[in-house]
Amino acid sequence: MFWNKPEVKIIKEIDTTEQWWCSSAVLFSVKNGKNTICDRFGEMDNDYEYYAQLQLNGKPLAQGKYPEYPTGAAMLATGYGIENIDCPELEAARTSINSEFVNIMDSAEKIKPFLGLLRDGYYALADTLCFPSDGEGHFFYEVPNELKYYNAACYGYYRDFNCIHHFPLFLYPTQSSSLINKERVDYYADMMKSEKEPPRALAYHMYGFMNLLLDGHHKACAAASLGKCVRCLTIIPCDASNYVEATVIRGVSYKICNPQIKTLMFAGLKFDAEEEIHYLDVHKEPWATSNISFQRYPLTDTAIHYGPAKFPTVRDLAILLEAENEVKGLLPEFDPDVLSRLNYEDTDAADSYLEAIMHFISFIDQDSAYRLASSIVRKGDGYMRHKRVRAALLHLLNCRSDETEQLLVDFYLDHDERDENWELANSYWKDSK
Numbered sequence: 001m002f003w004n005k006p007e008v009k010i011i012k013e014i015d016t017t018e019q020w021w022c023s024s025a026v027l028f029s030v031k032n033g034k035n036t037i038c039d040r041f042g043e044m045d046n047d048y049e050y051y052a053q054l055q056l057n058g059k060p061l062a063q064g065k066y067p068e069y070p071t072g073a074a075m076l077a078t079g080y081g082i083e084n085i086d087c088p089e090l091e092a093a094r095t096s097i098n099s100e101f102v103n104i105m106d107s108a109e110k111i112k113p114f115l116g117l118l119r120d121g122y123y124a125l126a127d128t129l130c131f132p133s134d135g136e137g138h139f140f141y142e143v144p145n146e147l148k149y150y151n152a153a154c155y156g157y158y159r160d161f162n163c164i165h166h167f168p169l170f171l172y173p174t175q176s177s178s179l180i181n182k183e184r185v186d187y188y189a190d191m192m193k194s195e196k197e198p199p200r201a202l203a204y205h206m207y208g209f210m211n212l213l214l215d216g217h218h219k220a221c222a223a224a225s226l227g228k229c230v231r232c233l234t235i236i237p238c239d240a241s242n243y244v245e246a247t248v249i250r251g252v253s254y255k256i257c258n259p260q261i262k263t264l265m266f267a268g269l270k271f272d273a274e275e276e277i278h279y280l281d282v283h284k285e286p287w288a289t290s291n292i293s294f295q296r297y298p299l300t301d302t303a304i305h306y307g308p309a310k311f312p313t314v315r316d317l318a319i320l321l322e323a324e325n326e327v328k329g330l331l332p333e334f335d336p337d338v339l340s341r342l343n344y345e346d347t348d349a350a351d352s353y354l355e356a357i358m359h360f361i362s363f364i365d366q367d368s369a370y371r372l373a374s375s376i377v378r379k380g381d382g383y384m385r386h387k388r389v390r391a392a393l394l395h396l397l398n399c400r401s402d403e404t405e406q407l408l409v410d411f412y413l414d415h416d417e418r419d420e421n422w423e424l425a426n427s428y429w430k431d432s433k
Contacts, residue, residue, distance in 0.1 A: 004032055006032050006034055006117075007031040007032055009028060012026070013027075013105065014124055014126075014271050024103065024104040024126070026108050027122065029122050029123075030118045030123065033120045034116060034118075036056060036117045037054075037118050038054075038055055040054075040055055048067060048069075049067050050068075050292075051294060052065070052066055052292065054212060056085050056087060059085050060080050061079045061082060061214075063076070063147070063294055064153070064207065066153075070155035071155065074150065074208070075147040075150070075153075076148060076210070077146055078143065078144075080297055082174040082214065092111075093113070093114035094202070096110035097215070098199045099199065101127075101197040101231070104127050108125045115235070120281075121281070122281070123235055123236060126233070127231060128169075128233075129169075130211055131170050131363060132171055132220040132307065133311035134311075135152025135170040139307055140170070141173055141221070141305070143300055145298060145299055147294055151314045151315070153206075153208045154209075157209070159315060159322070164321050165268065168211045168236060169209045170211065171232075172210050173213055173300065174217075175217045177299065177301070177302040177303070178301070179217075180302075181218065185221045185225060186222070188219045188221075189222040189226055191222075192223065192226060198231065200232060201219045201232045203234045204234070209317075211232065211234055213232075216232065224311075225306040227366070227398070228366075236266040236267050241261050241262075241264050241265060241279070259279050260276060260277065261282060312359050312360050316359050317360070319352050320353070320356045320360050342354055344379070351385065351387050354372075354376065354388040355388050369395055373391075373396050376391075377389060377407055377411050386421060389421050390421050393425055394424070408425050412425050
């Protein structure tokens, strides 16, 4: 009946200025949602873990086994294969986002029918940077079909005594790897090299730092082949909120069971509620069931690979954000003064920071990565610098130009075979033969 038709309301853009991984985002609400994109949860076992699936039309897009506590790594496994699930709304959304990206509001309007498949509640649709990787240093299609622990599948990742909080950054596949077509990958690679605003992929923020890739597997492969991030329109459910603990009626203050929301949070994005929203409008009870169990699907049995041998990891991210906390203004673009100061710090911390920054920024801003690598190689003396120099040289080896060659000639002449990076610099000419 027409009165049960899903209502998707695009409410307002969300401020993203403090989030380097997100260029724009919009808040939207779903009422009378079809609930055909939904989480299904099993019961807690004796190890305080539970099975879960993110489903589309009753079929699992991905499977997981999650700990009760949010800072523990979860297990993930592949799902049924999205190409085997009939979903006209997804096909329409795929056609819409394959056109040139205009802005986030335009994209949200275009895919409204698909957003109506969600359960009732509030969500963000964000234009995000995503690494085509599993968060463990591997290409995103190199995941096994069996359950495996992922550090990227945790709400908070601890390094030493510091914790970084989750946001969507890495990708997990839903389409069979056997369907990847090299010509299609090359098509998107050419598009990414030539167009300022290429078409986006479509993802769902599944858990922790992990996104489930709903559409755009060829785009993700193309981005990996270029050593870049892929732009994704990412659906982010509301995962936290601030609300008024008490209200006053007839002069009596007391707690209410459905308090009014003050702020909605979506994996680091914040929105101050301007309309009357209550707790139960946002935080629904999960659909609990006892018959969720693991099943093996051959999603990634066909081996493929694009991009570098090793991608950034969650640990690299933690090191990078620690550097950002100590040296403000590092992301999304590098401040030359910051780079100079870090490169002249002869400490283990600066060494680790610069190695992590070098690894990450090469995917986000290649010009800045080249400038950083050049400055590190020019200042490549001292025992403490070997680690960062190696990271810089590995980047320069993939950036062939007259300037790069001169940099490596100078490094080669200023050092000898006793330097542990000397042979690495020399490989620039060996690899060109």
